[in-house]
Amino acid sequence: MRKRILAYSIYYYPExxxxxxxxxxxxxxxxxxxxxxxICAVPCYTGEVSPKYREKRFYDEEHGGVRIIRVPVRSFSKTDKKSRILNILDFWRGARKVTRQLxxxxxxxxTYSQPPVLGGMLGVYGAKxxxxxxxYGIQDFNPEQIMAVGYVGGTLLHKIxxxxxxxxxxxxxxxxxxxxxxxxxxxxxFVxxxxxxxxxxxxxxxxxxIIPLSKDHPQVLAFGKQYGLDGKFVIMYSGNIGLYYDLESLVRVMGEFKEEEDVVFVFVGNGVMKALLEVYVEKNRLRNVLFIPYQSKEELVYSLNAADVHLVTNAKGIKGVSCPSKAYGVMATDVPMLAVLEEGSEVWCLVEESGCGICAHAGNYDEFRSAxxxxxxxxxxxxxxxxxGRSYLDTYLTRELTVGKYKMLFNDIVQ
Known part of the structure; x- marks a missing residue:
């Protein structure tokens, strides 16, 4: 008989x-x-909730052979902590209610580590x-992550x-x-x-x-033409423009290269820090720094391949706390990587083992400038x-290999 798995993931298809x-x-x-x-939230990663997901107590759907039960949550602003917390609590309460009904x-x-701490607690509740x-899949350790950037709370909250x-x-x-x-x-x-x-x-x-494509591939060319990248040497950051990447400091160093007219720094994505970066770029007239919206999953391969070099970063203090998974997409395209990380972090090791780029120490801006x-x-x-990057990924890091590890682990535990 097929074994049954109950999973919690606040964000799920088509997020x-x-x-x-x-x-x-x-x-x-x-x-x-x-x-x-x-069990997941209705689509809300951007902060907005579609009107079609504001009518029912929950939504029972199916996609790719998986049953999906979506719980309603309120819209929120990524720059408003209170609205973000209320959105998370909506999911927490709704997921517990659905669990009781199931x-x-x-x-x-x-379960996995989103929402911070509550994701793990939700799994404990469901298992009981x-x-x-x-x-418990931990993608980001908390409170270590928020402590590293001083995002929220004090010592007592962090201890709890x-x-x-x-x-x-x-x-x-x-x-x-x-x-x-x-x-x-x-x-x-647990020392x-x-x-x-x-x-x-x-x-x-x-x-x-996500595969390597040549720069003259029609849709890679079309992406470059759409955003004025023709004839430019493109250094790209693609992904969440969030708190944990030290981008506000790195963009200041990028500003020192504003006279390099044939070089363009491109940020593809969105996040809580984007507005701050845009203000800095505009104030300092950094004409070779561009911001491009998130690309759909179908279009992502073209945007990633439009880069000549990809920037992969974490802020200082994030080693052992979070792993920037964008590195795998970069390796899949075989585009070289400039990694600004702490030495010994997972992606730092992958860059050294594969030879797919160079590393600079997080927080060392002279080193980043030299890189x-x-x-x-x-x-x-x-x-x-x-x-x-691609040859290393094909040998050690394919989705097929990783899914096989999950399958083996799940089977071992449910026997």
Whole structure:
């Protein structure tokens, strides 16, 4: 008999968030072997909720062989903490209510670390209600992440969050993390005590869809023409323009290259820091810094391939806390990477092991400046020397390999 999995994922198909794409692809790939029910929020990642998702108590749908139960949440602004928190609490309450209505008869519960801390607690609640083992996927450690950037709360709140999330880890049959440095963070949480069982399973890109394309591919050319990238050397940041990437500091260094008329710095995406960056760029007349909207999943391969070099970053203090999964999409295109990270972080190690780019230490802006000079002044040599990402990904990091690890783990736990 096929085993049944109950999963929680605040963002899910058709959301553009990277975690939504990862777990959508994972559960759809596993649907040949398991019956999977996903409880998620109605589409709201951009902050807006479509009118069609404002009418019912919940929405029961199906996509890719997966049952999807969506709970209603309110719209929010990414720059308004209160509205964001209320949106999250809507999901928390709605997901618990749906869990009670579903009842038991599940063999496994899966949750991940969004919303921060509450995602783990929701999994613990669901596992208790349906009397099934729990797997907790930690994409971002909190409160460590918010502490690193001072986003919200004080010492007492952080202590409470740590207690609650450590409890979720202890209640789990397995904690999955996407990087070796995150596994070390889990160990450090439980120094001198039993460390919960942990598996390192990397994230991935859709390596069947995100592939290397030449610069003269018609749709890559069309993307470049649409946004005025023709004849430019394109250094691109693609993804969430959020709090944890130190982009407000890096753009100041980019501003020192504003006289490089044949070089353009491109930010593709959206996020809470975008408006701040736009103000800085406009105030300082940085004409070679551009902002481009999120690209749909279908168009992403063309935008990624329009870059000559991709910028992948995390702020200082994020090592062992979060892994920038955008790196896998960059590697899938075989476009070289300039990684601004902490030494020993998962993506730093991947860049060194694959030879797909160069690394600069997060928070060291002189080093970032020197790296940009290297990339720009020796652009042809740099690009030709760092074409190792795709071959490394095909050997070690394909979606098929990663899904196989999840399948094996799920089967081991539900036996």
């Amino acid at each position: 553009i968030a990277s975690v939504a794409q990862i777990y959508t692809e994972l559960f759809e790939a596993l649907s040949d072997d398991f019956d999977i029910t996903v 009842g038991g008869d599940f063999d496994l519960v899966f 209600k349906v009397q099934a083992p729990l797997i 969050m740590m207690i609650l999330d450590k409890r979720s880890c202890r209640k789990s049959s397995c904690v999955i993390v996407p990087g070796r440095d995150l596994a070390e963070t889990l160990k450090q949480r 001198g005590k039993d460390v919960p069982h942990c598996e390192v399973i990397n994230n991935w890109a859709d390596d069947k869809t 940009l000079h290297c990339v720009i002044d020796e652009r042809q040599k740099f690009v030709e020397a760092h074409r190792g």
